[in-house]
Amino acid sequence: MTQRPTLQSVAKAAGVSPMTVSNAFNRPDQCSAGTREKVLKIARELGYAGPDPAARSLRRGRTDTVGVLLTERLPYAFTDLGMVAFLHGLATALADAGQALLLLPAEGNAEHAHVRNALVDAFVLASLLPDDPAVADVIERRLPIVSWGEPRLPGVPRIGIDNARAAAKAARHLVGLGHRRFAVVTFGATADIDDEHTLAVRGVHRAMAERVDGFTRELRAAGVTDVAVLDATKNARAAGAQAVAAALENPEFTAVFAVTDVLALGVLDAAARAAVAVPAQLSVVGFDDVAAASSSVPPLTTVSQSLFEQGGLAARAVLDQLAGREPKARPIRSELVVRGSTSAVPESQARRTPRVR
Amino acid sequence: MTQRPTLQSVAKAAGVSPMTVSNAFNRPDQCSAGTREKVLKIARELGYAGPDPAARSLRRGRTDTVGVLLTERLPYAFTDLGMVAFLHGLATALADAGQALLLLPAEGNAEHAHVRNALVDAFVLASLLPDDPAVADVIERRLPIVSWGEPRLPGVPRIGIDNARAAAKAARHLVGLGHRRFAVVTFGATADIDDEHTLAVRGVHRAMAERVDGFTRELRAAGVTDVAVLDATKNARAAGAQAVAAALENPEFTAVFAVTDVLALGVLDAAARAAVAVPAQLSVVGFDDVAAASSSVPPLTTVSQSLFEQGGLAARAVLDQLAGREPKARPIRSELVVRGSTSAVPESQARRTPRVR
DNA sequence: AGCGCCGATTGTAACGATACAGCAACGGTC
DNA sequence: GACCGTTGCTGTATCGTTACAATCGGCGCT
Numbered sequence: 001m002t003q004r005p006t007l008q009s010v011a012k013a014a015g016v017s018p019m020t021v022s023n024a025f026n027r028p029d030q031c032s033a034g035t036r037e038k039v040l041k042i043a044r045e046l047g048y049a050g051p052d053p054a055a056r057s058l059r060r061g062r063t064d065t066v067g068v069l070l071t072e073r074l075p076y077a078f079t080d081l082g083m084v085a086f087l088h089g090l091a092t093a094l095a096d097a098g099q100a101l102l103l104l105p106a107e108g109n110a111e112h113a114h115v116r117n118a119l120v121d122a123f124v125l126a127s128l129l130p131d132d133p134a135v136a137d138v139i140e141r142r143l144p145i146v147s148w149g150e151p152r153l154p155g156v157p158r159i160g161i162d163n164a165r166a167a168a169k170a171a172r173h174l175v176g177l178g179h180r181r182f183a184v185v186t187f188g189a190t191a192d193i194d195d196e197h198t199l200a201v202r203g204v205h206r207a208m209a210e211r212v213d214g215f216t217r218e219l220r221a222a223g224v225t226d227v228a229v230l231d232a233t234k235n236a237r238a239a240g241a242q243a244v245a246a247a248l249e250n251p252e253f254t255a256v257f258a259v260t261d262v263l264a265l266g267v268l269d270a271a272a273r274a275a276v277a278v279p280a281q282l283s284v285v286g287f288d289d290v291a292a293a294s295s296s297v298p299p300l301t302t303v304s305q306s307l308f309e310q311g312g313l314a315a316r317a318v319l320d321q322l323a324g325r326e327p328k329a330r331p332i333r334s335e336l337v338v339r340g341s342t343s344a345v346p347e348s349q350a351r352r353t354p355r356v357r
Numbered sequence: 358m359t360q361r362p363t364l365q366s367v368a369k370a371a372g373v374s375p376m377t378v379s380n381a382f383n384r385p386d387q388c389s390a391g392t393r394e395k396v397l398k399i400a401r402e403l404g405y406a407g408p409d410p411a412a413r414s415l416r417r418g419r420t421d422t423v424g425v426l427l428t429e430r431l432p433y434a435f436t437d438l439g440m441v442a443f444l445h446g447l448a449t450a451l452a453d454a455g456q457a458l459l460l461l462p463a464e465g466n467a468e469h470a471h472v473r474n475a476l477v478d479a480f481v482l483a484s485l486l487p488d489d490p491a492v493a494d495v496i497e498r499r500l501p502i503v504s505w506g507e508p509r510l511p512g513v514p515r516i517g518i519d520n521a522r523a524a525a526k527a528a529r530h531l532v533g534l535g536h537r538r539f540a541v542v543t544f545g546a547t548a549d550i551d552d553e554h555t556l557a558v559r560g561v562h563r564a565m566a567e568r569v570d571g572f573t574r575e576l577r578a579a580g581v582t583d584v585a586v587l588d589a590t591k592n593a594r595a596a597g598a599q600a601v602a603a604a605l606e607n608p609e610f611t612a613v614f615a616v617t618d619v620l621a622l623g624v625l626d627a628a629a630r631a632a633v634a635v636p637a638q639l640s641v642v643g644f645d646d647v648a649a650a651s652s653s654v655p656p657l658t659t660v661s662q663s664l665f666e667q668g669g670l671a672a673r674a675v676l677d678q679l680a681g682r683e684p685k686a687r688p689i690r691s692e693l694v695v696r697g698s699t700s701a702v703p704e705s706q707a708r709r710t711p712r713v714r
Numbered sequence: 715a716g717c718g719c720c721g722a723t724t725g726t727a728a729c730g731a732t733a734c735a736g737c738a739a740c741g742g743t744c
Numbered sequence: 745g746a747c748c749g750t751t752g753c754t755g756t757a758t759c760g761t762t763a764c765a766a767t768c769g770g771c772g773c774t
Binding site for chain 1: 420458460462497498499
Binding site: 363364365375376379383408409410411412413414415416417 | 729730731732733
């Protein structure tokens with residue numbers, strides 16, 4: 001078996017210096033077309049695979065790669081449509097800047113080494129637990145960091161919306177439609193630590209709590225206190241359906257706010273099953289505005305937080321830091337997108353619950 | 358500004374050899390607890406971030422990372438639920454083996470360098486065009502390769518189902534239910550090359566053509582030739598709806614086979630809009646069995662090809678090659694999952710189209 | 715002819731770790 | 745007490761590039 005040829009060996013075979021070979025591969029303009037072609041031809045003949053990226057990275061001191069640390073177990077990340085949208089935006093913006101994206105599981109099983117060995121120039125933390133050991137590992141690497149949602153670390157730019165304020169918009173919308181009796185569907189609120197899935201959930205828990213808070217606070221400001229909180233076991237469509245199924249038998253509310261589109265879609269499923277018409281009998285509002293929200297039946301009214309755009313912003317914050325620029329904090333808009341799952345409170349219901357003055 | 362400390366400098370400060378520092382970080386068992394702690398303490402004091410991954414990779418000759426090359430423009434990859442499911446399986450299996458996953462756009466804009474510089478030990482090609490220039494770049498790297506779906510390269514293990522045979526199962530199912538007049542919804546069949554999106558599409562085109570072929574061939578074997586082929590502009594829910602919308606005004610068929618779940622969901626949307634009851638008036642079959650297929654209304658009957666599992670198989674094929682083992686080809690099952698979107702042909706329709714004998 | 719300049723090319727010294735072989739000290743065994 | 749296997753540590757060579765400064769022709773200008 002022959003040794004894998006190196007840049008040196010190509011140089012020798014071509015009768016030029018190693019630098020010329022390097023130039024031929026990396027800087028066509030620094031090199032006459034003639035020698036360049038000659039070098040490339042010899043390289044091909046020797047079966048040279050091109051400059052070794054590891055050696056190049058060592059020498060240049062950078063990898064042109066950004067690592068993104070995903071919640072605990074990778075599975076969860078891909079199951080979550082919101083996360084996928086964020087990654088989509090992140091990957092796109094990074095690709096345009098010539099950076100590749102390395103997916104890192106925030107382990108939970110391996111020997112703790114993934115973050116330590118990651119060939120990256122910077123990290124993006126995507127909805128992690130503040131006390132996840134992987135976060136400590138990342139900090140130890142002393143590379144630029146950007147955090148999305150959680151955790152909030154001093155000196156680390158964070159991309160994320162004001163969950164409470166955004167949820168309040170949903171409340172205003174529903175109150176404006178005349179609703180006075182509500183249910184909120186959240187998840188992970190009552191979760192235990194010993195469940196494996198729960199660990200992944202805890203990282204996003206804070207955001208969910210903020211949404212519930214913002215929603216109920218706004219209701220209270222409008223004089224409404226009739227809010228039932230339903231806790232789903234996890235952020236999944238079926239779990240959302242399950243959470244409201246019982247309550248839909250004999251609904252004590254005319255509107256539901258789900259802290260996640262995925263949950264809201266589950267609520268739609270449950271309503272369909274229970275023959276509760278949406279929005280005629282029940283209004284439903286979600287949160288995130290994932291792609292599936294616009295094609296559900298009926299299309300979901302939801303709080304849009306432009307996850308794709310947030311991925312792009314995270315990318316820019318990373319690139320700013322890599323370029324030595326101060327990452328400038330741009331506010332992230334969130335807005336209510338009114339579609340077909342909400343309407344004015346039904347007449348019969350309105351009579352049963354007189355307006356507050 | 359101080360220089361970033363190196364392993365050497367830590368060794369000097371601790372009064373030990375560099376190897377001892379290396380051992381302290383990487384091989385706790387090769388090192389007495391005492392010295393280990395001393396070394397780590399000094400490292401912390403100096404602000405040492407741990408062994409440099411680039412240097413380590415150069416020396417060890419591996420990166421513990423697998424690169425996955427995605428269709429043309431990254432955006433498409435994340436929009437495609439099937440692709441996400443595959444990546445999910447791939448990432449999970451690789452993570453369990455201690456490998457990270459590097460996402461590489463098969464560019465289309467950048468200066469051609471992404472693949473060349475990728476810090477990886479192997480590549481996975483995910484539904485690429487056989488003539489994508491990036492494929493040539495990958496081959497040039499002379500690293501282990503696994504291909505998913507397309508392209509088919511000599512000597513490269515390929516993960517993928519037999520699309521024609523799988524689609525035939527859908528045909529058999531529908532014929533068995535008494536259907537005799539069909540529509541097939543596909544995409545990209547008539548696409549032009551000058552559209553940017555189309556380029557991405559062409560890579561999966563072959564698979565789609567195989568599905569259409571397998572479906573119609575099976576029908577013909579059953580003596581059925583009444584098949585309308587509808588071409589969607591792209592693999593998206595809305596496009597699927599649009600493709601059948603006109604035909605649903607006055608349907609000439611009782612069953613629709615969509616080459617993709619995403620398209621099939623669009624067909625469901627269109628049917629709902631046109632007040633065509635599924636499955637009472639129209640049966641719909643999809644392909645892929647993405648997560649959304651089981652929670653649609655009605656739940657979609659579809660050809661399941663366990664994309665998640667295929668990701669795992671791709672990972673195993675990669676790991677086999679990295680370990681010097683011959684990757685063993687395992688057959689990938691595809692099976693029809695009958696859910697709620699198909700039923701026997703409606704009586705009125707059955708009369709209109711007498712059975713072939 | 716002499717001068718300065720520019721683009722192409724070269725030589726050498728890192729970049730920061732780990733593999734490998736070797737060595738000293740230490741107990742336990744006969 | 746000689747022998748031997750472990751354990752814990754050390755020295756050095758090397759992984760394959762690229763940065764940097766220096767060099768070398770050739771060519772247009774004066």
